[in-house]
Structure formats: C-alpha cells, structure tokens
Amino acid sequence: MIKILHTGDVHLDSPFSGMSAEAAAARRRELRETFSDMMAYARSASVDLVLIAGDLLDRRFATGETVQLIKDELSALDCPVVISPGNHDPADGKGIWNSTFPGNVHIFTEETLSRISIDTLGVDVYGYAFTSGELTSSPVAGEFAHDKSKINILLCHADMTSPVSVAAPLSKAQIESFGADYTALGHIHNGEAYSGIAGDCVYAYCGCPEGRDFGECGVKGAIICEINGGVGERRVTLSRKPFCRKRYEDITVPVDGAVSMAEVCRAAKDACMLMDERTILRITFTGTVDPELVIESGTVEAAIPTVPSVTVRDRTSPSLSFSVDDPTVRGEFCRLLAPLLGSADPAERETAVTALRMGLSSLSGNDLS
Structure with missing residues (x-):
C-alpha cells in the first residue's frame, strides 16, 4: 500500500x-x-x-x-x-x-x-x-x-x-x-x-x-x-x-413577519448554533417584515458572540398590507412608494425601501439625525 x-x-x-x-x-x-x-x-x-x-x-x-x-x-x-x-x-x-x-x-x-x-x-x-x-x-x-x-x-x-x-x-x-x-x-x-x-x-x-x-x-x-x-x-x-484554520459560511435566514430586532437576532442565533470563532460568516435576511424594522448589523453581530467575523445583508421587504385602507399621510406615503418597491431595478428597489423606512420612522416621531 x-x-x-x-x-x-x-x-x-x-x-x-x-x-x-x-x-x-x-x-x-x-x-x-x-x-x-x-x-x-x-x-x-x-x-x-x-x-x-x-x-x-x-x-x-x-x-x-x-x-x-x-x-x-x-x-x-x-x-x-x-x-x-x-x-x-x-x-x-x-x-x-x-x-x-x-x-x-x-x-x-x-x-x-x-x-x-x-x-x-x-x-x-x-x-x-x-x-x-x-x-x-x-x-x-x-x-x-x-x-x-x-x-x-x-x-x-x-x-x-x-x-x-x-x-x-x-x-x-x-x-x-x-x-x-x-x-x-x-x-x-x-x-x-x-x-x-x-x-x-x-x-x-x-x-x-x-x-x-x-x-x-x-x-x-x-x-x-x-x-x-x-x-x-x-x-x-x-x-x-x-486542514483549514477558518471556514467561510454563507447562510440565508428567513424572518417573515418580524417586527423587532429581538426576533431577527433570535433567528440569527438559532441558525448559527454550530458556528464558532473559526467561522467567517455572511448572513442574509429575507422575508416580509414590519415596514419600520431596520436590521442593524451591529445588533446582529452582538447577538452571535461566538462568531467574531459577521457580514450582514438585509434582503427583506417591507409589508405594505396595512397601507391599503390607511387614509392617513402614512398610508398615502406607502402607496406612493409602492411602484418603486416593486421595481425590477434592484438599486431603485433598495433606495425605495430605505426611503420608506426612514419616512415611516420620521412620521413616528423618531429623530433621524
């Protein structure tokens, strides 16, 4: 042999x-x-x-x-x-x-x-x-x-x-x-x-x-x-x-229906239970979520302390179901952005999502400065 x-x-x-x-x-x-x-x-x-x-x-x-x-x-x-x-x-x-x-x-x-x-x-x-x-x-x-x-x-x-x-x-x-x-x-x-x-x-x-x-x-x-x-x-x-010293992992985590970062972080932790300090991680969140929910990279990273290198990508879509019958400025704002949110152009769609979330946050009285 x-x-x-x-x-x-x-x-x-x-x-x-x-x-x-x-x-x-x-x-x-x-x-x-x-x-x-x-x-x-x-x-x-x-x-x-x-x-x-x-x-x-x-x-x-x-x-x-x-x-x-x-x-x-x-x-x-x-x-x-x-x-x-x-x-x-x-x-x-x-x-x-x-x-x-x-x-x-x-x-x-x-x-x-x-x-x-x-x-x-x-x-x-x-x-x-x-x-x-x-x-x-x-x-x-x-x-x-x-x-x-x-x-x-x-x-x-x-x-x-x-x-x-x-x-x-x-x-x-x-x-x-x-x-x-x-x-x-x-x-x-x-x-x-x-x-x-x-x-x-x-x-x-x-x-x-x-x-x-x-x-x-x-x-x-x-x-x-x-x-x-x-x-x-x-x-x-x-x-x-x-033999590898580090291993790359690229995972997708669905967070449909999420309304808070606590839910997002819980889903991330569950998906990363078997990962450790040798992992270089990219995590992509998908699904339809509350329109005011902004996925914060730093919060996600802090929720997975066993993985020191984390890249976060937000590919979620804001839910607009509430806006159909909403007669307020909030509803009208969502309806105006709806065509751009469904755009075939990814860059245009991403800009519209950012505008929607910032606008709704401002209408809710949050300080965006």
Whole structure:
C-alpha cells in the first residue's frame, strides 16, 4: 500500500484585497500555517508521496518568507514531492520554480506530458506544467500510461467543467483513455462534484485547503489517497481530511413577519448554533417584515458572540398590507412608494425601501439625525 497526500490550490500570498491590511495579513499568515499543518501531517502520518496539483502560490512571485517556508517544509519531509504548476503559478522560468528546491522535490516544467518515476515506491507520476496563465489544449489527449506493472498517477491542474476552457480542458473520456490508477486534479476549489471514476481510474479534485472568500464555503482540506493491490487489482481509497484554520459560511435566514430586532437576532442565533470563532460568516435576511424594522448589523453581530467575523445583508421587504385602507399621510406615503418597491431595478428597489423606512420612522416621531 502507498499513502498519498494530495493537495493544491493553496494560493499562498493571496492579497485578500477586500479586507483591511491587518486582516489580510492575518489571513495570509493562516494560509501559510495551513500549508505547514498539511506538511506536518505528512510527516506524522507516514505519507509516502505528496502531490501538489498546481496553484501553490497565488502568483508566480512570492515573498521571501513564503518561498523559504515552502522549501523548509518540503525538505523536512521523508517522502518525495511532485508538483504540477498551475495557471496562477506557471513555470515560466521567472518565478519560484526557477529556484533550487530540495532533492526530494520533483517539478514538472513543460506543457507537454512527461513522467517522473519513483522507483522506491514503484510509482510513475505523469504530469505537465502551465508555462503561462493559459493552456487551451489538454496535454493528456492521446497519451497513456506506459508501464502497467507500476502504480500510475496522473497529476495535473486542469478544468473538467468546460471543453473550451483556457485552463487545460480535460474530459472524463481522456482520463479513462490515459489509464492511470489515480488522477490527482487541481483548479476547481469546490471540486467534490467533479470527482468520480472513469473506467478503472479514480479521479478527484483536492479542492482548496483554506477558503478565501464566500465562493469557497465550508470545511476545506486535502485528500488522503491509499492505493492497494497488484496489477489488475488496484484499489484506490480516498478520504478528505480537514486542514483549514477558518471556514467561510454563507447562510440565508428567513424572518417573515418580524417586527423587532429581538426576533431577527433570535433567528440569527438559532441558525448559527454550530458556528464558532473559526467561522467567517455572511448572513442574509429575507422575508416580509414590519415596514419600520431596520436590521442593524451591529445588533446582529452582538447577538452571535461566538462568531467574531459577521457580514450582514438585509434582503427583506417591507409589508405594505396595512397601507391599503390607511387614509392617513402614512398610508398615502406607502402607496406612493409602492411602484418603486416593486421595481425590477434592484438599486431603485433598495433606495425605495430605505426611503420608506426612514419616512415611516420620521412620521413616528423618531429623530433621524
């Protein structure tokens, strides 16, 4: 049996441009810590082979601290490492892959498919590198594993979602035709839906080990792959191991009929019972609520003290049922705004909702200054 740690899409030195400078620096530090955690696991769990399926870096140049961290962590491993550079960190002869790496590290540097033989394991790893930000054809097309007496692994940064992708389009048929025992993929950060079996080959996207925004929600980690059996009897077993320091969660909480912030906060607390300090949360409130109810972000954040990072979005609509027969200024004000509240233009609709709530609050005698 051989045991493999399959990772990729770490995107070290990501800018986290939507955050403050301090928060962005903290997230970059956490990315480095997550990478170190994976390598520590590889050492402690007696992993035989580490595969990095591209985009270890967010761009081809990295800080000196990050480059040194990568080399230190990889050199500390007692096993070989094979890297297939991706579209974010291409092997273009100018970046990190042009420097000297520890002897146990093997890096693909050409766009054409090549083979790295690891004789101590009886393994052949096939792969290629992006040499720029785009690769419009599949280096796997028409190729096949040569030595069936060995465990054959295909390692690549590739896109199975589109045949016209500029990120090395790859089809299930090409995976099957190639004939590897395991195809270790990178590029799709939420890759579980694109993992499966093609002929006799198990293929999987490792996904990112640490989410970086609300498009990468949930617990993230790496794949642990175990390959057993001899020729014609290979058994590939995969499991996903969490490694993330933080996890993004994007939830929608309906608050239909709410008339107070107490009700809104209660609904938020109920929805977040299982979340903790490792969660970066975006919570969107929906439903028809009292027209004077203004959802206050700070109040919601205070109601969920176990989650330190909360972004609140108000997508509720004000109820106008009372205004139909209301003969007062209040009713007339609501009726005048009603067409704008139903506008197809989201910006116009949002402005109308704000105007309605401010107007009703003012009519109720509240100070808006």
